[in-house]
Amino acid sequence: MKLRRHVLAWTAAASAALALGLPTAAQAQNYKSEYRVSLVVGTAFPWGKGAEIWANKVRERTNGRINFKLYPGVSLIQGDQTREFSALRQGVIDLAVGSTINWSPQVKQLNLFSLPFLMPDYAAIDALTQGEVGKEIFKTLDKAGVVPLAWGENGYRELTNSKRPVRTPEDLKGLKIRVVGSPLFIDTFTALGANPTQMSWADAQPAFASGAVDGQENPMSIFTAAKLQNVGQKNVTMWGYVADPLIFVVNKDIWNSWTPADREIVRQAAIEAGKDEIAIARKGLAEPGQPLLKDIAALGVNIVHLTPAEREAFVKTTRPVYNKWKPQVGTDLVNMAEKAIAARKK
Ligand code: X2X
Numbered sequence: 001m002k003l004r005r006h007v008l009a010w011t012a013a014a015s016a017a018l019a020l021g022l023p024t025a026a027q028a029q030n031y032k033s034e035y036r037v038s039l040v041v042g043t044a045f046p047w048g049k050g051a052e053i054w055a056n057k058v059r060e061r062t063n064g065r066i067n068f069k070l071y072p073g074v075s076l077i078q079g080d081q082t083r084e085f086s087a088l089r090q091g092v093i094d095l096a097v098g099s100t101i102n103w104s105p106q107v108k109q110l111n112l113f114s115l116p117f118l119m120p121d122y123a124a125i126d127a128l129t130q131g132e133v134g135k136e137i138f139k140t141l142d143k144a145g146v147v148p149l150a151w152g153e154n155g156y157r158e159l160t161n162s163k164r165p166v167r168t169p170e171d172l173k174g175l176k177i178r179v180v181g182s183p184l185f186i187d188t189f190t191a192l193g194a195n196p197t198q199m200s201w202a203d204a205q206p207a208f209a210s211g212a213v214d215g216q217e218n219p220m221s222i223f224t225a226a227k228l229q230n231v232g233q234k235n236v237t238m239w240g241y242v243a244d245p246l247i248f249v250v251n252k253d254i255w256n257s258w259t260p261a262d263r264e265i266v267r268q269a270a271i272e273a274g275k276d277e278i279a280i281a282r283k284g285l286a287e288p289g290q291p292l293l294k295d296i297a298a299l300g301v302n303i304v305h306l307t308p309a310e311r312e313a314f315v316k317t318t319r320p321v322y323n324k325w326k327p328q329v330g331t332d333l334v335n336m337a338e339k340a341i342a343a344r345k346k
Contacts, residue, residue, distance in 0.1 A: 045221060054068065094250070114185065147249060187324065
């Protein structure tokens with residue numbers, strides 16, 4: 001009799017917990033004491049700050065049931081950022097805040113954002129990530145075996161080098177430029193007459209310092225936090241040729257191991273952290289006068305602003321690359337993106 005009462009009481013407690021969306025004792029036991037979040041750069045960068053905001057919100061809102069630990073430098077995969085997506089799918093990584101560029105070798109649709117000169121301004125990025133295109137890409141990621149939750153942003157990737165100011169494609173001739181992940185970058189820089197070389201971010205910084213490579217392309221928030229002016233990168237060209245969004249994702253098995261209520265907490269926290277992160281990434285760049293550039297110039301860096309005609313020369317030279325890659329990314333998806341950008345609110 002006594003035992004039966006206990007069982008009844010326990011069952012009642014468990015169903016009350018379930019009704020509230022709280023994990024029962026049995027479910028909570030399946031939770032790991034720590035979940036590993038992969039990212040390329042740490043909390044000195046907007047990217048890392050975004051992950052930190054996500055982790056803090058999740059820890060607070062789950063009363064510590066779900067603890068994220070950040071692994072910057074893609075250290076769970078020895079710095080090889082182009083393997084991040086596979087590792088995430090396989091469960092070597094539990095969660096990630098990752099750049100579309102680093103996952104594009106596995107998910108070809110993500111090359112969309114790397115098509116040269118597709119997105120002329122921040123409103124164009126938003127038109128894609130916050131609209132139908134963003135939903136389409138999330139469906140693709142879901143099919144590829146991960147759970148995408150929210151968008152963030154690394155940013156507009158500007159050109160830097162140690163040799164000379166670059167105003168024309170001719171100025172790029174022969175410069176050895178470090179590029180990331182996707183073969184699309186090799187095509188773009190080859191079309192521009194440069195000498196591109198693919199390298200991880202971990203390997204790139206010593207290569208700048210030793211002069212083994214002349215230049216690179218990355219958002220100015222990365223430039224400042226990594227202090228690229230100290231490794232010879234004294235020339236910047238503001239050309240805004242591509243921008244890489246970040247995506248907050250979870251491994252599918254991990255996602256399924258959480259209660260629906262906890263999943264919702266993790267998703268909502270990712271959406272909020274993504275919004276905050278985008279604001280941090282754009283700080284000093286999106287407002288008139290771009291104050292961040294004044295700070296960078298004060299460090300002895302020469303910043304080239306292209307006239308519309310000068311910029312057009314880069315657009316023209318890279319157009320064959322855009323056309324070659326459009327079907328590889330997916331003609332329908334690129335058409336959808338072009339339409340969304342044309343219809344954007346500026
Ligand atoms: O490696 C890069 O250039 C970086 C840090 O921007 C990315 O991970 C895409």
